[in-house]
Amino acid sequence: MKFxxxxxxxxxxxxxxxxxxxxxxxxxxxxxxxxxxxxSFTSMDIHTTPRAQDEIYAKALHRSLYIWDSTExxxxxxxxxxxTVSGGGLVHTFKLRDDAYFHNGRRxxxxxxxxxxxxxxxxxxxxxxxxxxxxxxxAAEVEKGQAKEISGLKKIDDFSLEMKLTEKVDPAFYFFTxxxxxxxxxEGGKEGFLQKPIGLGPFKFVEHVPGSRIVLDRWDRFYKxxxxxxxxxxxxxxxxxxxRDVAFRNKEIDTSVLGPAQYVAYQADPNLKGTIVEVAEVxxxxxxxxxxxxxxxxxRVRQAINYAIDADLIINKLVxxxxxxxxxxxxxxxxxxxxxxxxxxxxxxxxxxLLADAGYPNGFEFEWTTSQNESWGLPIVEAAIPMLDKxxxxxxxxxxxxxxxxxxxxxxxxxxxIYSQATGPDPQASLKCFHSTTPQSACNYTNFKxxxxxxxxxxxxxTDEAAKRVQLLQKANALLFEExxxxxxxxxxxxMAVQPWLKGIQLDATELTHQNVEDLWxxxxxxxx
Amino acid sequence: MLSFxxxxxxxxxxxxxxxxxxxxxxxxxxxxxxxxxxGDDGRGPTDPQVVERMKKQLGLDDPVYVRFGSYIAKLMxxxxxxxxxxxxxxxxxxxxxxxxTLQLIFAALAFAVAxxxxxxxxxxxxxxSIVDTVSMVLAVxxxxxxxxxxxxxxxxxxxxxLGWLPSFGYGDGGLKNLILPAVTLGVSPMALxxxxxxxxxxxxxxxxxxxxxxxxxxxxxxxxxxHVMRNALVIILTAIGLQFGVxxxxxxxxxxxxxxxxxxxxxxxxxxxxxxxxxxxxILVVVLFFLTVNTLVDLLYGVIDPRxxxx
Numbered sequence: 038m039k040f041x042x043x044x045x046x047x048x049x050x051x052x053x054x055x056x057x058x059x060x061x062x063x064x065x066x067x068x069x070x071x072x073x074x075x076x077s078f079t080s081m082d083i084h085t086t087p088r089a090q091d092e093i094y095a096k097a098l099h100r101s102l103y104i105w106d107s108t109e110x111x112x113x114x115x116x117x118x119x120x121t122v123s124g125g126g127l128v129h130t131f132k133l134r135d136d137a138y139f140h141n142g143r144r145x146x147x148x149x150x151x152x153x154x155x156x157x158x159x160x161x162x163x164x165x166x167x168x169x170x171x172x173x174x175x176a177a178e179v180e181k182g183q184a185k186e187i188s189g190l191k192k193i194d195d196f197s198l199e200m201k202l203t204e205k206v207d208p209a210f211y212f213f214t215x216x217x218x219x220x221x222x223x224e225g226g227k228e229g230f231l232q233k234p235i236g237l238g239p240f241k242f243v244e245h246v247p248g249s250r251i252v253l254d255r256w257d258r259f260y261k262x263x264x265x266x267x268x269x270x271x272x273x274x275x276x277x278x279x280x281r282d283v284a285f286r287n288k289e290i291d292t293s294v295l296g297p298a299q300y301v302a303y304q305a306d307p308n309l310k311g312t313i314v315e316v317a318e319v320x321x322x323x324x325x326x327x328x329x330x331x332x333x334x335x336x337r338v339r340q341a342i343n344y345a346i347d348a349d350l351i352i353n354k355l356v357x358x359x360x361x362x363x364x365x366x367x368x369x370x371x372x373x374x375x376x377x378x379x380x381x382x383x384x385x386x387x388x389x390x391l392l393a394d395a396g397y398p399n400g401f402e403f404e405w406t407t408s409q410n411e412s413w414g415l416p417i418v419e420a421a422i423p424m425l426d427k428x429x430x431x432x433x434x435x436x437x438x439x440x441x442x443x444x445x446x447x448x449x450x451x452x453x454x455i456y457s458q459a460t461g462p463d464p465q466a467s468l469k470c471f472h473s474t475t476p477q478s479a480c481n482y483t484n485f486k487x488x489x490x491x492x493x494x495x496x497x498x499x500t501d502e503a504a505k506r507v508q509l510l511q512k513a514n515a516l517l518f519e520e521x522x523x524x525x526x527x528x529x530x531x532x533m534a535v536q537p538w539l540k541g542i543q544l545d546a547t548e549l550t551h552q553n554v555e556d557l558w559x560x561x562x563x564x565x566x
Numbered sequence: 567m568l569s570f571x572x573x574x575x576x577x578x579x580x581x582x583x584x585x586x587x588x589x590x591x592x593x594x595x596x597x598x599x600x601x602x603x604x605g606d607d608g609r610g611p612t613d614p615q616v617v618e619r620m621k622k623q624l625g626l627d628d629p630v631y632v633r634f635g636s637y638i639a640k641l642m643x644x645x646x647x648x649x650x651x652x653x654x655x656x657x658x659x660x661x662x663x664x665x666x667t668l669q670l671i672f673a674a675l676a677f678a679v680a681x682x683x684x685x686x687x688x689x690x691x692x693x694x695s696i697v698d699t700v701s702m703v704l705a706v707x708x709x710x711x712x713x714x715x716x717x718x719x720x721x722x723x724x725x726x727x728l729g730w731l732p733s734f735g736y737g738d739g740g741l742k743n744l745i746l747p748a749v750t751l752g753v754s755p756m757a758l759x760x761x762x763x764x765x766x767x768x769x770x771x772x773x774x775x776x777x778x779x780x781x782x783x784x785x786x787x788x789x790x791x792x793h794v795m796r797n798a799l800v801i802i803l804t805a806i807g808l809q810f811g812v813x814x815x816x817x818x819x820x821x822x823x824x825x826x827x828x829x830x831x832x833x834x835x836x837x838x839x840x841x842x843x844x845x846x847x848x849i850l851v852v853v854l855f856f857l858t859v860n861t862l863v864d865l866l867y868g869v870i871d872p873r874x875x876x877x
Contacts, residue, residue: 075838076822076831080652087604087612163620165604168613180615231654247662248827249736273735277823279714283721283733437597440840444602447612478614 062558067269067565068539071284073294073550076276077248081234083215084157084225087165089548094251095215097270097554099236102131102150103213104553107543110370111462112213116145116237117198126205126501127174133196138258139221140241146195152222155179155186166216172208174201205498210463239265239555249274259555266541266558285312288564291539294550295532297357297411303534312534316544317361317369319461322413324421324524325483330403330452337395339521343381345388345428346421352527355420356412360527365518366460366468368528370546373464373510378518380525388428400429406454408439413457413526446482456482457529462547464510469494471517483522490516538563571865578857585853586846590637593842594630600650601626603839624650637846646850647843651836656847660829664851666736667828670821671813673744674752675806682756683802686763691790693768701760708757713816717750717823734825747824751817755809759802766801770794799870807863811856 072078072093079086083095104115114120117131137145157166158179170176175188189201202208211217221235234242239261240253253270275281278296285293286309295303295313303309326333326342333339352360361369364378392400408414415436422432437445446454458480460467470480472494477484490513497509518525531549535542541556559566601617601624621627625636640647646656682705689701724746725733737743770776771794779789818830825831829848836844 075835076825077835079839080654082653085653086651160619161623163616163623165613165616167616171615231652246736246827247659248666248821248831249825273825275734275825277825279718280721280734280823280825283718283726287726287729287733289725289733289735438838440603440838441598443604443612444598447602447614447617476614478617 062263062266062540063560064266064558065268065566066559066563067271068267068554068557068559069289069291069565070270070272070550070552070554071275071281071290071292071294072272073275073278073281076274078245078251078274081231081245082225083218083234084153084164084166084220085162087216089550092215092548093550094253094272095218095236096238096551097240097253097272098234098238098242099215099218100137100238101212101215101217101219103209105213105462105545105547105551107545107553110372110546112209114209115213116150116219124201127202129200129202129208130193131198131200133198134260135196136260137237138256138260139224139237140235140256141221141224142258143221145219145221145237147192147198148195149219149222150198151187151190151192153219153225154190154217156220156225157217158187164216166214169211169214169217172202172204172206172211174203205501206465207463210466240270243269261555265555267554270554285534285536288536291536291559291563291565292542292550293534295359295534297355297359299534300359300532301357309534312536313532314535314542314544314549315530315532316546316549318529318531318549319368319370319459319467319546320457320529321363321366321368321460322360322417322455322457322526322529323363324405324453324455324526325446325451326453326522326524327449327451328484328522329449332395332397332401332403333452335395336520337391338397339523340381341388341391341395341428342425342430342524343521344384344391345430346424346524347383348380348524348526349383351417351420355416356527359530359532360412361530363525363527365514365525366471366523367464367510367514368460368546371461371464371467373468373507373514375511375514378515381521385424385428392428392430397429400431402431402433404433404435404452406435406437406442406445406451408437408442408455410439410457412529413455414439417526418455447478449477449482449484454482455526459547460528464514465494465497465506468510468513468517469498471513471522485517485520485522487516487520490520536563538566571861574861574864578854578861581857582850582853586638586641586850587634589846589849590634591630593840593845594633596840598840599626600624600840600842646847649836649841649844651839651841651844656843659832659844660847660851663827663829663832666739666826667814667817667821667830669739669744670747670751670817670826670828671810673748674813674817675755675809677748677752678755678759678809679806681752682759683763685756686760686765687767687790687795689760690764690767690771698764702764705757705760705764708753709761711753713750713754713819714823716753717746717820720746720750734823736825736827747820747826750823751813751820754816755806755813758809759805762805763798763802766798767794770797773797796870800867803863803866803870807860810859811852814852814855 072090074090079088079091083091083099100115102116103112106113116137117133119132121130133147154170157164157170158176160180160182167180173187173189175184178184179187191199193199219237224230224235239256239259241256243252243254245251250271250273255265255268281293282299284290303313326339328334349362352362362380364380367374405418407418418434425432445451469475471485473486473491475481493509493513497506500506533549538560540558543552545551601620604612625633649656649659685701689698692698721733724731731746732743735743776789776793779793817828818834821828821830822834833848
């Protein structure tokens, strides 16, 4: 009996030890990721490209002042150890890391940050990150060529930096993407930089085979102790979903982004079901309505559209459940998302009544501009057409390429359009798109103007209390829902298949493919261990 | 022959100029620009100030004739311009992608010639036989199959089921990674060459000089190898020359499917993102390549058949 007890205890001990070992990150091996949004990276100069595809490699190669923390659901300090706020919330003083080394072996100092931000504001170059850096006082002057250096950036010493902002905002939301990556001062401007980029990231550049892959090796002087775990990262360019599927099943890649059709197939396959990870990304899919088109200037018509389309049916049958029903503008993962909000129910009778009240008892016809996108394009429009027809609204479809759609929207050259737009992570910035002072070309695509809404947003921008700000943003969000300048369709459910041997995947709501790769590791069952 | 070669080269100049003009006009009128494509993944609004600066920097607001003049002036010096996307010289971008495309095209055509020509010969030598029927069924299937679908089938069989070959990628540029994309790309020209060869051989087999050769007591093997094959080669060579252009066009799909880093995938991404200098440069290189191959084929006629003389 005693022996039996000892044996059980020993067995339990071994099992616990094995479980602990299984969770202990393993060093070495190669992580084989995919870049699924096209067959090339735009540029090896990450300051020049805002595309999601490019940030995949940039997360390994570069670092910004802040980084997205998926567990916290917000950006946190990365290249600084602490920040103190003064000057009525406008002055941020950063105590920088003194252990961050560029891949050329040089230690990062405040000069590198100042140089990088000045570079981004170079008015002759049109770097897309300028929209973030412009929040620093004096940055706009550099952009216009009226100053050589951003006056709001002050080096206190090598590892202390003062940043004075023009608005009371959280700079974390402005300086966490790769668009504001820190380059080694002067090196970034040199000819050879594009061929061999240097960053502060956990992996250093080895090779880029344009149109095929990028290879990066572990950077031994990375500032996070013991990280990165893997020796190497290979990011393969795989724009074709079917090819990715075969490669994933063949264990040639460790991650694969899934579309609606594959999502269903993977769920149905017992061998693949366990590989699925999903997250509600901060993207809202919607139909924008132009108030310059007479029927859409009436709130009742816009609401009628929301009642007339059975969004749940489209999500379940057409999008194959790979989306969450939108209950407002702010997405599920937004800190200001209001769980109490309910979506517009499918109610054609109410839609008809609203149309009649608005003076359109027989409906009307409008032109709906769309791309071919399977999740927020032509198939969705085609599914909605008979539903709208049922309440008397006729739709004329205008199909354009995705690149053209963005221009059409920016110029306001539409009656209605369907689109997917980033609605986070900063709820304040996202809602500010509907502020009457925001130009249509910036992001107020539906030319929304509402004084009550403006007041609430302004108040949210002024308050120092986080809880009160959230409350005000929720109020603004509810107001927007009531005004219905858009048809609230869905929030993207990003789905990725991850091989069982790849550990440490983060559910990044800003973009699931953007992994902090230093936290990833492969166990010894990986074919590339 | 030299004067013929020079004449052929000179004849290509108007073609090249027409292509340059056509591409330029076409991409001047199509909607969308690199600026609008920057925000097409909806990650965030494109900053209006950045948009305006970018347009100015890239000369997108300049009148068409100014842009065309500037483009032609650069082209005369061999400068294809700078990519809107990567901000690299287009020539450098194409140079990096050219070798993988050439590898793929030559491998695809090698496969097509190695399989298609013998298949056509065998079919023609036994017209109406089971060999002929099977060969032609294969040829018609090869011509009808969509590249994308056929490529996926090959991936599924040889990578996933048999595990013999990698399903995608360039690897170190070796044969292992080349086989599947090359076979996918080569199956159409293989089918066409099989049918062309069969038709050519059947026609030549009934020619007077073949009958004369036979009546002189020449063995069938000698008739086929000496008379039939040699005469059929002119037709087959023409078909191969024309297939270079076709294959280069079809490489776009195959390169994308197999993540092959050639100029086909470069062209697709450049078109989608409206990287006009890259599109113009890539198409121009494809056209020049096609014209060069066809000129070489014209010159080869005389080598294969000495009766052909260049006026």
